[in-house]
Amino acid sequence: MKRRLFWIGLSVVFTLILGLNGAWAKSIKIGLMCPLTGSWASEGQDMKKIVELLAEDINAQGGLLGADVEIVVEDDGGDPRTAALAAQRLATQDIVGVIGTYGSSVTEASQNIFDEFKIIQIANGSTAIRLTEKGLKYFFRTCPRDDEQGRVAVKNLEKMGYKRIAILHDNTTYSKGLADEAKSLLEEKGLEVVFYDALTPGERDYTAILTKLKAANPEVVFFTGYYPEAGLLLRQKKEMNWNVPFIGGDATNNPDLVKIAGKDAAEGFYFLSPPVPQDLDSKEAKEFLAAYVKKYGSAPGSVWAVLSGDAFLAIAEAIKGTKSTDPDRLADYLHNELKDMPGLTGKISFNSKGDRVGDLYRLYRVDADGKFVLQP
Numbered sequence: 001m002k003r004r005l006f007w008i009g010l011s012v013v014f015t016l017i018l019g020l021n022g023a024w025a026k027s028i029k030i031g032l033m034c035p036l037t038g039s040w041a042s043e044g045q046d047m048k049k050i051v052e053l054l055a056e057d058i059n060a061q062g063g064l065l066g067a068d069v070e071i072v073v074e075d076d077g078g079d080p081r082t083a084a085l086a087a088q089r090l091a092t093q094d095i096v097g098v099i100g101t102y103g104s105s106v107t108e109a110s111q112n113i114f115d116e117f118k119i120i121q122i123a124n125g126s127t128a129i130r131l132t133e134k135g136l137k138y139f140f141r142t143c144p145r146d147d148e149q150g151r152v153a154v155k156n157l158e159k160m161g162y163k164r165i166a167i168l169h170d171n172t173t174y175s176k177g178l179a180d181e182a183k184s185l186l187e188e189k190g191l192e193v194v195f196y197d198a199l200t201p202g203e204r205d206y207t208a209i210l211t212k213l214k215a216a217n218p219e220v221v222f223f224t225g226y227y228p229e230a231g232l233l234l235r236q237k238k239e240m241n242w243n244v245p246f247i248g249g250d251a252t253n254n255p256d257l258v259k260i261a262g263k264d265a266a267e268g269f270y271f272l273s274p275p276v277p278q279d280l281d282s283k284e285a286k287e288f289l290a291a292y293v294k295k296y297g298s299a300p301g302s303v304w305a306v307l308s309g310d311a312f313l314a315i316a317e318a319i320k321g322t323k324s325t326d327p328d329r330l331a332d333y334l335h336n337e338l339k340d341m342p343g344l345t346g347k348i349s350f351n352s353k354g355d356r357v358g359d360l361y362r363l364y365r366v367d368a369d370g371k372f373v374l375q376p
Contacts, residue, residue, distance in 0.1 A: 027070040028063070028325065030055070030315060031090040031098035031119075033110060034308070035078035039202065039228045042256050043102045043125065046305030048073055049296055051099060051312050057291070064319045076101050080109035087113040095119060096325045097315040099308050104128035104174035111139055118327040120318070120334070122311035125304035127250065128173045129181075132353040138331050140354040142310040142343070144361060146174065149250060149272055150181030152361040153222060154189065156272070157247070166195035166218035168209070168233075170225035178224040178249050194218050199229060206233050207240065214242055224249040230269075231260025238265035247271065250361070254302045258370035266366045270375075274360040276303045277344055279374045284342045303345065310343040314350075317341055 032051050034044035055069045063069055074090050076083035083101060087110035090098055098114060101107050102125035114121040115136045123131070123141040127149060132139065157165060165186060169179035176198070183193050195216035199209045210233065213221060223230055223246055230252040237246070238261075248257075248271035258266045277285035278299060288309065292300055300306055317338060318330045335354070340347040349357040363375040 027068045028065065028319065029070045029072050029093060029095040030312065031093070031095040031100075032071055032073045032308070033076050033083065033086050033090060033098055033100035034073070035102055035106070036073075036075040038078035040078040040102055040226070042254060042301055043304055044075070044078075046300050046302065047100065047102070047124070047308040050292065050300060050305050050309040053292060053295055054309055054312050054316075058316060064316060065323065065325070069316070076106055076110075078103055078106060080105050083107070083109045084113065086110070090114075091117040091119060096319065096327075097122065097330065099311040099315070100124060101126070102304055103172070104131060104177070105172050107131060108173060111136055114138060120315060120327055120330050122314055124307035124311050125251075126174070128177045130173075130177070132355050136354070138327060140311075140314070140334055140350050140356075142307040142314065142345070142348065142356055143250075143304070144274060144358075145355055146178040146181055148359070149361055150178055150185055152272055152363075153178075153182050153247070153249070154185040154191075156270075156363050157186070157191070157220065157222065158189065160220070162191070162220045164192050164194045164217065164219045166213055166216055166221045167193060168195070168213065168221060168223045168225070169198050170201045170229060171198040172201070172225070174251065175224045175226070175249070179222075182222060182224070195221075199225065199233075201225065201229055204232070206236050210237055210240060210242065214240070214244070218244060220244065221246045222249075223247070223252070226251040227254040227257040228260060231257040231266070234261035234265040234269060238262075245270070250274070250303075253304070253364070253372070255370075255372075256301075258366065263368065263370040266370055267368050269366045271364050271366075271372075272361050273364055273372075274303050274307070274345055275362050275374065276300075276372075277306055279362075280346065282342065282346070284344055288344045306344050310345055310348055313343055314338060314341060314348055 034047040036044045074086035083106045097120035104126040107126035169175040252271045253273040322329045
């Protein structure tokens with residue numbers, strides 16, 4: 001009888017081991033929602049390259065919890081309605097967490113869907129303040145917020161000595177939020193906002209709004225929209241022979257801005273941004289850049305795609321730290337136990353709202369060769 005019980009017990013143990021191996025051998029799916037099409041496609045294509053590169057690296061080291069990482073990509077087209085559909089598709093594919101996306105209004109369209117499915121979401125290019133003021137337990141972001149960007153923008157406008165400032169936005173969640181924040185801070189400091197209005201994104205001719213701006217006679221224009229419109233504004237401003245300086249928000253940090261504007265028109269344009277890995281001397285930034293250049297032949301285009309890599313590393317670290325894919329344990333770990341994780345853009349921790357902790361914004365200037373130069 002004892003011998004029989006021994007074999008039954010051994011059989012149960014083998015069954016459990018085989019079951020566990022089967023479960024652990026199953027890939028761990030991490031979603032990536034990004035704009036592979038549309039006007040922000042270059043951001044999304046870089047996001048895909050970076051996240052897939054990091055996943056290959058982790059898989060080469062044995063994966064997570066003994067399983068390979070599988071990246072499931074959905075194109076949101078840089079459009080809120082498309083993003084909501086992309087989020088619904090991802091939410092039904094057994095993903096552990098999702099990275100993305102670029103654009104606050106696009107991210108906002110997906111937030112409640114991932115929250116209802118209890119899926120960790122770490123956005124990389126969505127800086128609107130309200131995204132983390134909703135109290136969503138599973139939402140995080142590796143990019144900074146617009147109130148911090150507004151503060152740094154006003155600080156630099158003051159430092160440059162401007163007194164008459166025009167603000168131009170595009171009515172999107174991100175752009176208007178940043179414009180409102182900057183306007184409020186400028187007025188608190190007694191600086192004059194001589195123009196405050198919006199353009200319509202996607203148009204091909206902005207001479208009418210530029211003419212209205214010029215009539216307000218500003219000393220500088222703070223444009224809080226995205227790089228496609230910023231590039232066109234700079235080119236058409238140059239064609240008008242209007243030499244007023246432009247300063248952009250962080251959504252203008254993309255090499256396509258120079259392609260659209262032309263080097264002559266882009267030279268002297270300032271913008272705010274978290275630092276790119278090329279300007280950091282950390283081991284993680286250097287190793288990442290070397291690996292990216294080796295695989296793709298050039299450095300990544302903008303910091304927003306790199307921040308998607310930081311989102312991937314944070315999800316991977318949470319899975320390793322908890323030895324689990326349970327969303328509640330991952331969320332608790334990211335909120336409370338992830339401290340100063342070495343990322344591609346610096347150290348990463350999150351506060352109780354899911355916002356990244358730390359002062360990230362820097363000032364960049366476009367030089368005569370079209371390169372983005374970090375200012376002292």
